[in-house]
Amino acid sequence: SQDFSGKVAFVTGGASGIGEAVVKQLAARGAKVVVADLKLDAAQATVDAVKASGGEAAAVAVDVSKIDQVEKAVQFAVDTFGKLDLAVNNAGIGGKAAKAGDYTFEDWHKVIDVNLNSVFYSMKYEIAAMLKNGGGAIVNMASILGTNGFASAPAYVSAKHGVVGLTKAAAIDYAKDGIRVTAVGPGFIETPLLGSATPSETLNGLRALHPVGRLGQSDEVAALTLFLLSDAASFITGSYHLVDGGYAAQ
Numbered sequence: 664s665q666d667f668s669g670k671v672a673f674v675t676g677g678a679s680g681i682g683e684a685v686v687k688q689l690a691a692r693g694a695k696v697v698v699a700d701l702k703l704d705a706a707q708a709t710v711d712a713v714k715a716s717g718g719e720a721a722a723v724a725v726d727v728s729k730i731d732q733v734e735k736a737v738q739f740a741v742d743t744f745g746k747l748d749l750a751v752n753n754a755g756i757g758g759k760a761a762k763a764g765d766y767t768f769e770d771w772h773k774v775i776d777v778n779l780n781s782v783f784y785s786m787k788y789e790i791a792a793m794l795k796n797g798g799g800a801i802v803n804m805a806s807i808l809g810t811n812g813f814a815s816a817p818a819y820v821s822a823k824h825g826v827v828g829l830t831k832a833a834a835i836d837y838a839k840d841g842i843r844v845t846a847v848g849p850g851f852i853e854t855p856l857l858g859s860a861t862p863s864e865t866l867n868g869l870r871a872l873h874p875v876g877r878l879g880q881s882d883e884v885a886a887l888t889l890f891l892l893s894d895a896a897s898f899i900t901g902s903y904h905l906v907d908g909g910y911a912a913q
């Protein structure tokens with residue numbers, strides 16, 4: 664049931680980290696994948712790697728916090744591969760580290776725009792395309808911080824809680840239309856997002872937060888994402904699924 668032959672997938676933030684792993688795993692199982700990312704060069708490099716392994720993919724530039732760009736990117740997927748079956752709304756940023764009282768309005772709006780409003784914009788156009796196609800599956804990349812709090816991350820925590828809420832709301836509204844909507848909650852994953860912003864002593868602290876004693880890998884998040892996108896998950900919708908090395912069990 665994890666054969667995605669004939670399926671068309673749209674993955675935002677598909678040029679790096681978790682999104683890139685999702686793109687590669689989907690393409691390896693036969694999906695035609697649109698890699699939508701702010702960084703077109705990096706998206707094209709992901710597409711080249713997919714093609715070198717015999718897969719099918721296409722790159723499109725998008726800033727997911729801009730409505731008109733999101734509309735065009737989803738349309739690009741439909742124009743390029745003829746329809747839309749699967750979407751992974753994964754693009755995101757960490758944002759500045761500061762307490763709520765010190766968080767600037769500018770930083771707040773940036774994180775909410777890129778990590779939450781983007782998911783609404785994307786779903787609006789993805790759902791329209793999927794309705795024309797008789798159904799589909801959407802996975803929203805939330806975080807362990809979609810239900811847990813965390814120090815000095817008020818905007819990120821709020822955005823990810825919002826993503827979990829939007830997932831539930833849309834899943835109920837479109838269940839009878841054959842569109843399943845789920846959210847994934849990764850613990851801390853070894854990706855460029857984490858690496859670039861995080862000093863090494865902090866990384867050691869983050870490892871220790873996971874009972875398994877290590878950070879997660881992008882492929883481990885992609886494996887859960889693919890299951891949720893697959894027909895094996897046909898009775899799963901509106902739910903939030905952790906892949907967190909035991910983080911939330913504590």
Ligand code: NAD
Pocket residue numbers: 675676677678679680681682699700701702705725726727728753754755756757777804805806807848849850851852853854855856857
């Ligand atoms: P990453 O930085 O490796 O990749 C994110 C990708 O999104 C990049 O290619 C980047 O160019 C793209 N992007 C950023 N802003 C964009 C925008 N405005 N429009 C389009 N593309 C944009 O990050 P990652 O760690 O793979 O994170 C992917 C998702 O997983 C994010 O939503 C993140 O919040 C979530 N997540 C990550 C972790 C972690 O520890 N790494 C944990 C939980 C959740």
